[in-house]
Amino acid sequence: xxxxxxxxxxxxxxxxxxxxxxxxxxxxxxxxxxxxxxxxxxxxxxxxxxxxxxxxxxxxxxxxxxxxxxxxxxxxxxxxxxxxxxxxxxxxxxxxxxxxxxxxxxxxxxxxxxxxxxxxxxxxxxxxxxxxxxxxxxxxxxxxxxxxxxxxxxxxxxxxxxxxxxxxxxxxxxxxxxxxxxxxxxxxxxxxxxxxxxxxxxxxxxxxxxxxxxxxxxxxxxxxxxxxxxxxxxxxxxxxxxxxxxxxxxxxxxxx
Numbered sequence: 001x002x003x004x005x006x007x008x009x010x011x012x013x014x015x016x017x018x019x020x021x022x023x024x025x026x027x028x029x030x031x032x033x034x035x036x037x038x039x040x041x042x043x044x045x046x047x048x049x050x051x052x053x054x055x056x057x058x059x060x061x062x063x064x065x066x067x068x069x070x071x072x073x074x075x076x077x078x079x080x081x082x083x084x085x086x087x088x089x090x091x092x093x094x095x096x097x098x099x100x101x102x103x104x105x106x107x108x109x110x111x112x113x114x115x116x117x118x119x120x121x122x123x124x125x126x127x128x129x130x131x132x133x134x135x136x137x138x139x140x141x142x143x144x145x146x147x148x149x150x151x152x153x154x155x156x157x158x159x160x161x162x163x164x165x166x167x168x169x170x171x172x173x174x175x176x177x178x179x180x181x182x183x184x185x186x187x188x189x190x191x192x193x194x195x196x197x198x199x200x201x202x203x204x205x206x207x208x209x210x211x212x213x214x215x216x217x218x219x220x221x222x223x224x225x226x227x228x229x230x231x232x233x234x235x236x237x238x239x240x241x242x243x244x245x246x247x248x249x250x251x252x253x254x255x256x
Contacts, residue, residue, distance in 0.1 A: 006040065007044065009036075010036070010040065010041055010044040011044065011048075013029075013033055013036060013041070014041075014044065014045060014048065014061075014064070016029060017029055017030075017064055017068065018060060018061075018064055023067075026067060026068075026071065027071055027074075030068060030071040030072060030075060031071075031075055034072065034075055037068065037072055042065070045061055045064070045065050048061055049061045049062065049065075085126070085130070086126060086128070086130040086131040086133075086134050087134050089123045089126050089131055090131055090134050090135060090138070090157075092119060092123070093116060093119040093120060093123065093157055094153065094154075094157065095119075096112070096115040096116045096118065096119035097112050097115065097116050097153060097156070097157070098112075099112070104149060104150070104153055106149060106152050106153060106156070107187065108153075108156060110185070113160065113185055116156075116157060116160055117160055117164065120160060120161060120164055121164075127161060127164075127165075128228075129226055129227055129228065132158075132161075132227035132228060132231060133227055135154055135157065135158055135227075136227060138150070138154055139151050139154045139155070142154065158231050158235075159186065159235060161231065162182075162231050162232045162234075162235035162236075163182050163183045163235065164183075165228070165232055166182050166214055166218075166232055166235065166236065167179050167182055167183050174201070174202055174206040174207060174209075174210045175210055177196050177201050177202050177207070177210075178202075178207065178210045178211065178214070180192065181193065181196075181239060182235070182239065189239070189242050190242070190246065193242065193243055193246040193247075194246055194250070197246065197247065197250055204243070204244070204247040207243055208240070208243075211236055211239065211240050211243075214236055215233065215236050218232045218233050218236065219233070
């Protein structure tokens with residue numbers, strides 16, 4: 001059954017491509033379905049070519065195959081260029097975290113965090129999947145090579161990216177408090193949570209609801225399975241976990 005559905009989906013994609021009104025429309029289809037253009041896609045075109053009822057149908061399928069191959073190659077080259085460019089941007093962001101000697105030490109100072117945030121703002125138009133993909137690739141390579149400090153630094157950069165992406169314009173109420181928490185450095189979360197809870201600015205229920213609303217925005221507003229969705233969702237989950245720990249601690253203290 002899955003095989004039949006897969007074949008039907010491939011046929012639908014091929015038929016849509018055959019019906020494309022222009023090269024621009026074809027290019028858009030290829031870009032949007034690049035992950036589906038794999039060995040099975042090419043095998044399906046070959047099968048349809050073998051069983052085509054007329055020479056005209058065969059010619060159309062062969063022309064389609066040629067066009068798709070050219071466009072896939074163009075997408076691949078563009079992606080490689082984007083990754084190369086994003087690598088340079090990521091390097092620039094990491095440089096912002098270095099001290100005056102060009103070295104990295106954790107935890108970052110407040111000034112270094114400010115510098116990283118300024119670098120993120122400077123490259124705001126390029127904080128895309130290519131950059132995040134590079135960050136994860138560098139984390140993997142650094143971990144394999146035993147450079148734990150670089151792994152932690154890249155994780156900090158991803159946290160600062162997530163904080164920037166998740167912050168809204170709200171300044172009042174629980175939404176404003178959540179913005180302050182999300183944008184604070186991780187080491188500030190605990191005292192901030194305790195202070196906000198003590199002052200009544202947040203309750204466990206209100207903060208949980210606010211976090212859920214942000215999570216809904218991430219799940220519904222970002223491409224499923226994207227690095228952006230992954231990083232932002234993990235950041236929200238970490239905040240939720242820390243908050244639960246603080247409220248549990250406060251509840252235990254009140255019972256004594």
